[in-house]
Amino acid sequence: MSELYETTGSEKEFLKKYDLTKYERPSVTADILVFTVVPKSKELKLLLIQRGNHPFLNKWALPGGFAAPDESLLDTARRELVEETGVEGVYLEQLYTFSDKGRDPRGWVITTAYIAMVPFEKLNIKSGDDAKNAALVDVIRKNDSWCFKNEDIGLFLQESDIAFDHYRIIDMAIERLRGKLDYTDIAFWFLPNQKNFTMPQLKAIYDTISGNEYERSYFVKTIKNRYGSRLKELGKQVHGVGKPVMHYSYK
Amino acid sequence: MSELYETTGSEKEFLKKYDLTKYERPSVTADILVFTVVPKSKELKLLLIQRGNHPFLNKWALPGGFAAPDESLLDTARRELVEETGVEGVYLEQLYTFSDKGRDPRGWVITTAYIAMVPFEKLNIKSGDDAKNAALVDVIRKNDSWCFKNEDIGLFLQESDIAFDHYRIIDMAIERLRGKLDYTDIAFWFLPNQKNFTMPQLKAIYDTISGNEYERSYFVKTIKNRYGSRLKELGKQVHGVGKPVMHYSYK
DNA sequence: CGAATAGTGTCTCTCAGACATTATATG
DNA sequence: CATATAATGTCTGAGAGACACTATTCG
DSSP: OHHHHHHHHHHHHHHHHOOGGGSOOOEEEEEEEEEEEETTTTEEEEEEEEOOSSSSTTOEEOOEEEOOTTOOHHHHHHHHHHHHHOOOSOEEEEEEEEOOTTSSTTSSEEEEEEEEEOOGGGOOOOTTSSTTOEEEEEEEEETTEEEEEEGGGTEEEOGGGBOTTHHHHHHHHHHHHHHHHTTSOGGGGGSSOTTSEEHHHHHHHHHHHHTSOOOHHHHHHHHHHHHGGGEEEEEEEOOSSSSOEEEEEEO | OHHHHHHHHHHHHHHHHOOGGGSOOOEEEEEEEEEEEETTTTEEEEEEEEOOSSSSTTOEEOOEEEOOTTOOHHHHHHHHHHHHHOOOSOEEEEEEEEOOTTSSTTSSEEEEEEEEEOOGGGOOOOTTOSTTOEEEEEEEEETTEEEEEEGGGTEEEOGGGBOTTHHHHHHHHHHHHHHHHTTSOGGGGGSSOTTSEEHHHHHHHHHHHHSSOOOHHHHHHHHHHHHGGGEEEEEEEOOSSSSOEEEEEEO
């Protein structure tokens, strides 16, 4: 017993004297990929910010920032997301940590990227009107690479317009979204309301992220099969032209 | 053109004056989960190291260490792996970055965990004989949690014997291994020789990682179906009792 | 020959995926 | 009634999964 106390005591002693700064340390940032889907037009959109500082002045980058002391990187991502977009309470998922030498010309900087899945209705980015110069861009496939455009502000970006290694991050993120689409429920996070949605709405999200069109009857069958126990029918509703739609609640 | 030069120049100026250390920085480590599979006995094994220092003196932890300046975390993991086990040229895959507040009593330390998939034959850990006190432990499921044992040295560990948040890391790693088993080719990395193996060998690896027994004929059919184009038959060989076995080469 | 091991064949059931049909709204 | 939209039904082929049978070697 006294031995236990002594061990505990000496651990306290140890920690008191321990100096982490004897090792060199990198700077650490969190970057956020704010994805959203517009169901009507079936567009996948991503939030980019034009840099106002060196390095990569005027290039476009992912929102993000340095970690604050004793803050988890998830908290960093969440904080930066609120600061840069005002968006709160969305689903964040860690993507990957990028630490290649030379990825940041300022020095030894590693970053952990987080994917934010945001319903379009929650986002209120007024492109190109504020100091920050944020833009919600359409993610387009062209010549085997990703391009980003926003026709409202006449913006067209390709790989060379993207700062740091952020193009690679974006590429990995889209791959991750597509990969997880069919065996997780990530698509549901893009719904304006998980407690009240329709199959055509959900299908539009699947179509958009996957980049191809699911067959209608097959889609409904599959979803009901996969999530049947977590779905509740809320009743049919008239919605304009066409047959009334069944509304569902998830989870 | 001169404008371009000027911009470049001012970026250089900027970088020269830029001081990353104005932000506080965390310490960063890489931890490695060295997994291996013993096909004969169908055991999943993990390399743990008993700590000889505070904090968590005498508890067991994953091998790992602090990142060195301008080294990628993958390189850190690879370096530590060689230093601690002598193992080279194995497949490493990033698992996750852990950064919760309080995960390390020494202070602000984040870690990126890497999974190493090592053929049993490549590992040569002589348990409990060296200063480092490394042990290759069997990963066992007991009462809905993971336990770790090595009967040669009379070792039995449970969650409370694991240092830091490493139990959580191990838990996530096993889940990752199992999750990726059926839709990636990770199992092949545990083969002693990808260029010459048999289906019973491969099946033992799948059985071990998944924790259940695949049906024989179903297994072979499925694998051939999935990787048919990447498999080459090398011919049958006698191997003791029983029908001669077909040998395959992957990729 | 019997036990051990590996390979092959068969049968059922489910589900992916394509396609056709029906139902209900608007104008 | 034509059109738009959503839901439902049908058919086929591939594959999951269980089971039985055959083939080859050793003692």
